[in-house]
Amino acid sequence: MENQQIQITHSQSRKAKPASDQLEFGRIFTDHMFMMDYSEEKGWYEPRIVPYQPITLDPAAMIFxxxxxxFEGLKAYRTKEDKVLLFRPEKNMERLNLSNERLCIPQIDEDFVLNALKQLVNLDKDWVPSAEGTSLYIRPFIISTEPYLGVAASKSYKLMIILSPVGSYYKEGIHPVKIFVEREFVRAVEGGTGKAKTAGNYAASLKAQEVSEKQGYSQVLWLDGIEKRYIEEVGSMNIFFKINGKVVTPELNGSILAGVTRDSVINLLKYWGVPVQERRISIDEIYDSFKNGELEEVFGTGTAAVISPVGELNWEGEKMVINNGKTGSLSQKIYDTLTSIQNGLEPDLFDWTVEVK
Amino acid sequence: MENQQIQITHSQSRKAKPASDQLEFGRIFTDHMFMMDYSEEKGWYEPRIVPYQPITLDPAAMIFxxxxxxFEGLKAYRTKEDKVLLFRPEKNMERLNLSNERLCIPQIDEDFVLNALKQLVNLDKDWVPSAEGTSLYIRPFIISTEPYLGVAASKSYKLMIILSPVGSYYKEGIHPVKIFVEREFVRAVEGGTGKAKTAGNYAASLKAQEVSEKQGYSQVLWLDGIEKRYIEEVGSMNIFFKINGKVVTPELNGSILAGVTRDSVINLLKYWGVPVQERRISIDEIYDSFKNGELEEVFGTGTAAVISPVGELNWEGEKMVINNGKTGSLSQKIYDTLTSIQNGLEPDLFDWTVEVK
Incomplete structure (x- = not known):
């Protein structure tokens, strides 16, 4: 794979770029995309960068x-010096292969795909926005393409990378969100696909999301599928709680996603000397700490939102208002530090950023 | 919806039809397909029958x-008198809407889509094969098409129906299969999407299937995701056990699919006066009945295979050989009766078949 040349077909026309202050999340795409195909005979082949365009598939293609x-999600950031930085992209490549393993999709050459990703971002680097809170969202994904209705792993695949200039994931920016603790629907269970970044987990989450939105909540907090007692994730983010000066987050139990932002936050907290534990956390423990006045901050972590403070948790009608519904100082500090590192505004102590040249 | 006219574009060329004895499952498709689109403004619109052809989608389309x-799966059968029969197709339309509800997909007009399906089958009715065990497999499916990377229900969809002439689902025909009782991987859990016919359930099943095949088993038997003790489904079929003259099958607990063949088998057994119960069944109970010599027959039910006798169950290394690895007399009788009704060879006592004209 490493010796394969990436063919580049330049787009004949360039699309108009949206104003930095009008960016939404994931609705506009850049001029080019990367793709390559897989067959049993050839392995991954024909890596190429082509103009962003629709793809054509047989209606029997297994993906349907x-x-x-x-899939994966990561971002490129523009620094004041007009450099373009990626944030820990090798973690995404590594996770893509972990997801591939669970879904019976052939492994990729992580270095090769990361290199292809960099070439693509570099070609479309004028699309990396510069306003605060903006970035270029990068979506690598693999779909099964064999036209066959038997239930079996596909014999052919397509890997693609598309790019989208984005503003903040939440329209509210970094303002606390209201979260509904979900009791009826389940996102994933041990032995299922919860730790893989795969479509079915997100499809399964839509209904709970819809129900909670009707009640004025922007996301749901998932409990474990077995006892409906232990905390898993919030919406499509990992979750952290600051209780009496200590930070806790659910351990990687096999049914939650190993978030790159989650890992970065844990590293930051350790560096700062803030006690942090990865362990099983019950919703009862959170409720008790709230009742005792020890629940100081709650926040979600993810690539799209970076840090998303939680201002209220609704658990079976009990409304836990956290930090008076305001962003906590630790949440703010983590957000500021992470985004500063991502945007090259402060020293990259952990060697997390990678420049695209 | 009911007043909308279905536009028909005839295929200019007709494909060669495969010989009846060379049919596989789900690899060859007929000359035409049905499609219609959905938008928030128009609802379901532009119902049309067009030549079977690839579809073109934005790479950001939510389905990817x-x-x-x-999706749904049902079959059309050719009778000796050259009539074409569908088997309980209204049940599939009903279940499609139940799946839609769980997946936040807009409801369809069941009568309209069933009528469209009949028109399509009628147009391609030369493709309905006549040899024993063959049929025309019908695959209605709906995909989300909005080009948007936010995690939310799509605002646009495409409903399609494609047709595939098929032989037996299992190459072995109605011969008993060996089944591996799965302990590591989980297909679905209460509160998840197990009772919906949706892609993620099948994606989640591939890994267990792959592992069991390497050990010489053709399918896995799924246990519940919570205690890993109660029986759910086998592969992509429902499952029945005949124990000491009585038949039991797992109840519709929210995590298994409500199979049309399952329902038909229960109805047949009741009609014949064979005791049949839908209830929770533990794998321990099955093992005990095996040890006591009371486990007489085991079989899976599904549209693709109709009846699939189980000759061996491997539970943690304990190999339960059922009925000496041979097809049981009740399994055979159910298979013969159902396929005879489906093919119009015996009176349709339950009014299950619908002629396509």
Whole structure:
């Protein structure tokens, strides 16, 4: 794979770029995309950068029927010096292969795909916005393409990378959100696909999201699928609680996603000397700490939102208002530090950023 | 919806039809397909029958990322008198809407889509094969098409129906299969999407299937995701056990699919006066009945295979050989009766078949 040349076909026309202050999340795409194909005979082949365009598939392609697919999400940031930085992209490549393993999709050459990703971002680097809170969202994904209705792993695949200039994930920016603790619907269970970044987990989450939005909540907090007692994730983010000066987050139990932002936050907290534990956390423990006045901050972490403070948790009608519904000082500090590192505004102590040249 | 006219574009060329004895499952498709689109403004619109052809979608279309999709599977059979019969197709339309509800996909007009399906089958009715065990497999499916990377229900969809002439689902025909009782991987859990016919359930099943095949088993038997003790489904079929003259099958607990063949088998057994119960069944109970010599027959039910006898169950290394690895007499009788009704060879006592004219 490493010796394969990436063919580049330049787009004949360039699209108009949206104003930095009018960016939404994931609605506009850049001029080019990367793709390569897989067959049993050739392995991954024909890596190429082509103009962003629709793709054509047989209606029997397995992706439409059995959901054998994985994806990743990461961002490129523009620094004041007009450099373009990626944030820990090798973690995404590593996770893509972990997801591939669970979904019976052939492994990729992580270095090769990361290199292709950099070439693509570099070609479309004028699309990396510069306003505060903006970035270029990068979506690598793999879909199964064999036209066959038997339930079996596909024999052919397509890997693609598309790019989208984005503003903040939440329209509110970094303002606390209201979260509904979900009791009826389940996102994932041990032995399922919860730790893989795959379509079915997100499809399963839509209904709970819809119900909670009707009640004025912007996300749901998932409990474990077995006892409906232990905390898993919030919406499509990992979650952290600051209780009496200590930070806790659910351990990687096999049914939650190993977030790159989650890992970065844990590293930052350790560096700062803030006690942080990865362990099983019950919703009862959170409720008790709230009742005792020890629940100081709650926040979600993810690539799209970076840090998303939680201002209220609704658990079976009990409304836990956290830090008076305001962003906590630790949440703010983490957000400021992470975004500063991502945007090259402060020293990259952990060697997390990678420049695209 | 009911007043909308279905536009028909005839295929200019007709494909060669495969010989009846060379049919596989789900690899060859007929000359035409049905499709219609959905938007928030128009609802379902532009119902049309067009030549079977690839479809073109934006790479950001939600189906490729978040798996918001549902499908159905049913069959058309050719009778000796050259009539074409469908088997309980209204049940599939009803279930499609139940799946839609769980996946936040807009409801369809069941009568309209069933009528469209009949028109399509009628147009391609030369494709309905006549040899024993063959049929025309019908695959209605809905995919989310909005080009948007936010995790939310899509605002646009495409409903399609494609047709595939098929032989037996299992190459072995109605011969007993060996089944591996799965302990590590989980297909679905209460509160998840198990009772919906949606891609993610099938994607989640691939890994266990792959592992069991390497050990010489053709399918896995799924246990519940919570205690890993109660029986759910086998592969992509429902499952029945005949124990000491009585038949039991797992109840519709929210995590298994409500199979049309399952329902038909229960009805047949009741009609014959064979005791049949839908209830929770533990794998321990099955093992005990095996040890006591009371486990007489085991079989899976599904549209693709109709009846699939189980000759061996491997539970943690304990190999339960059922009925000496041979097809049981009740399994055979159910298979013969159902396929005879489906093919119009015996009176349709339950009014299950619908002629396509």
């Amino acid at each position: 029927h059995y959901g054998q697919t994985v | 990322h978040y798996g918001q999709t549902v």
